[in-house]
Amino acid sequence: MTAANLPAQPSRPSHPSRLPLGQADWIAAATEVLAREGVSGLRVEVLAKRCGVTKGSFYWHFKDRQALLAAVLQHWKQGRIRDIEKTTFFKPGEELERINHLIELYGANPNRKGMEIELAIRDWARYDDKAAAVVEAVDLHRLECARKLFVAAGMSETEAKSRSLLLYACAFGLSLMRYAPFDSNLPQLKQRLSERIVAV
Amino acid sequence: MTAANLPAQPSRPSHPSRLPLGQADWIAAATEVLAREGVSGLRVEVLAKRCGVTKGSFYWHFKDRQALLAAVLQHWKQGRIRDIEKTTFFKPGEELERINHLIELYGANPNRKGMEIELAIRDWARYDDKAAAVVEAVDLHRLECARKLFVAAGMSETEAKSRSLLLYACAFGLSLMRYAPFDSNLPQLKQRLSERIVAV
DNA sequence: CAAGGGCCATACTGTGTCGTATGGAAAATA
DNA sequence: TATTTTCCATACGACACAGTATGGCCCTTG
Numbered sequence: 001m002t003a004a005n006l007p008a009q010p011s012r013p014s015h016p017s018r019l020p021l022g023q024a025d026w027i028a029a030a031t032e033v034l035a036r037e038g039v040s041g042l043r044v045e046v047l048a049k050r051c052g053v054t055k056g057s058f059y060w061h062f063k064d065r066q067a068l069l070a071a072v073l074q075h076w077k078q079g080r081i082r083d084i085e086k087t088t089f090f091k092p093g094e095e096l097e098r099i100n101h102l103i104e105l106y107g108a109n110p111n112r113k114g115m116e117i118e119l120a121i122r123d124w125a126r127y128d129d130k131a132a133a134v135v136e137a138v139d140l141h142r143l144e145c146a147r148k149l150f151v152a153a154g155m156s157e158t159e160a161k162s163r164s165l166l167l168y169a170c171a172f173g174l175s176l177m178r179y180a181p182f183d184s185n186l187p188q189l190k191q192r193l194s195e196r197i198v199a200v
Numbered sequence: 201m202t203a204a205n206l207p208a209q210p211s212r213p214s215h216p217s218r219l220p221l222g223q224a225d226w227i228a229a230a231t232e233v234l235a236r237e238g239v240s241g242l243r244v245e246v247l248a249k250r251c252g253v254t255k256g257s258f259y260w261h262f263k264d265r266q267a268l269l270a271a272v273l274q275h276w277k278q279g280r281i282r283d284i285e286k287t288t289f290f291k292p293g294e295e296l297e298r299i300n301h302l303i304e305l306y307g308a309n310p311n312r313k314g315m316e317i318e319l320a321i322r323d324w325a326r327y328d329d330k331a332a333a334v335v336e337a338v339d340l341h342r343l344e345c346a347r348k349l350f351v352a353a354g355m356s357e358t359e360a361k362s363r364s365l366l367l368y369a370c371a372f373g374l375s376l377m378r379y380a381p382f383d384s385n386l387p388q389l390k391q392r393l394s395e396r397i398v399a400v
Numbered sequence: 401c402a403a404g405g406g407c408c409a410t411a412c413t414g415t416g417t418c419g420t421a422t423g424g425a426a427a428a429t430a
Numbered sequence: 431t432a433t434t435t436t437c438c439a440t441a442c443g444a445c446a447c448a449g450t451a452t453g454g455c456c457c458t459t460g
Contacts, residue, residue, distance in 0.1 A: 040240030173373030192362035
């Protein structure tokens with residue numbers, strides 16, 4: 001409970017042989033485990049071993065396991081909101097370009113890591129109200145930002161709303177499926193989906 | 201290991217006060233728990249208590265916990281395949297009607313239970329190869345059946361493929377999101393999505 | 401140099417769970 | 431009726447994990 005706040009990373013000392021951990025390190029490690037094993041795999045002792053320390057360290061930084069989970073949720077929420085605002089920022093004239101970039105973002109493999117976290121948290125939200133609330137907030141923010149993009153691109157309000165929802169639903173749904181053997185030309189298939197979302 | 205096979209439900213005896221359980225009963229109960237708590241919540245002793253018996257019963261019917269999980273997977277797989285073939289069966293002329301019925305199926309609330317199981321198993325598949333294989337098989341079967349429907353409705357092969365994938369991706373994605381506060385007229389929103397999937 | 405606080409290790413309690421071993425009651429079979 | 435089979439209870443050992451208590455090392459500050 002004496003733990004410092006998040007923003008002020010308390011000035012690392014020089015060399016305790018292995019540099020000490022801050023809340024941020026624990027959250028980062030926890031997020032990785034979350035992505036690979038889900039919430040149920042996020043256990044204190046396992047996480048501690050992964051950080052090269054013991055539980056003693058953990059319970060100095062966090063009150064209990066729930067505190068870590070809450071911190072992970074908050075960190076993810078803020079990260080996603082920052083991210084979506086950066087991604088959907090546009091200057092007049094480049095709306096369609098931003099939309100296509102947004103679609104590519106979720107269809108590509110590079111941020112497979114981000115999607116794993118996303119799926120783990122959404123599954124978590126099925127059993128936990130706090131996680132559900134965070135997911136709802138993130139969804140709303142994303143949908144609103146996408147809606148503005150579509151509207152700026154010249155679509156009607158209702159049209160923009162349905163397209164936004166379709167975009168994200170499709171992104172998450174695809175990440176949940178195993179459709180690789182369904183078609184031998186996946187890039188073309190994805191291209192078709194993109195057109196279905198943005199085309200008139 | 202002395203457990204009987206699945207098909208031959210071994211002729212229930214008359215009255216052991218509380219009628220004895222068969223593998224099918226365990227699988228059914230396990231599937232319910234799976235829907236509500238995920239694979240990690242599927243524990244032997246908890247399940248036994250839920251069935252009104254103790255572990256002793258469980259380990260008579262199943263070798264171990266893994267055997268139950270495997271049985272749940274197989275049961276789900278067969279049920280889904282049977283179901284999709286019934287749902288996508290069509291007589292000439294009623295193709296579009298079947299497609300719309302298929303869309304409604306996943307958009308409606310009635311089979312919320314089925315969707316919960318679906319999501320739990322898909323999350324399970326992210327950490328387990330056997331579950332992933334089952335999901336892949338089910339996905340392939342569904343996509344193929346839907347593709348045939350779209351083709352029969354007069355679409356090209358590539359068009360039918362992309363629409364099929366879009367349909368299921370959208371269905372699962374929506375079930376993963378919390379978009380209720382995004383629009384005050386949800387039925388209209390869903391209607392728009394449906395049109396985006398089937399409309400020319 | 402002494403005192404205090406930041407960061408962590410160790411040891412311990414308690415609980416939940418898997419799997420096994422074994423015994424027992426009721427039904428089926430002989 | 432005697433015996434086997436079916437189905438389940440009880441008891442046990444072995445871990446894994448959450449959380450607490452306590453002590454110790456190192457760095458900082460007075």
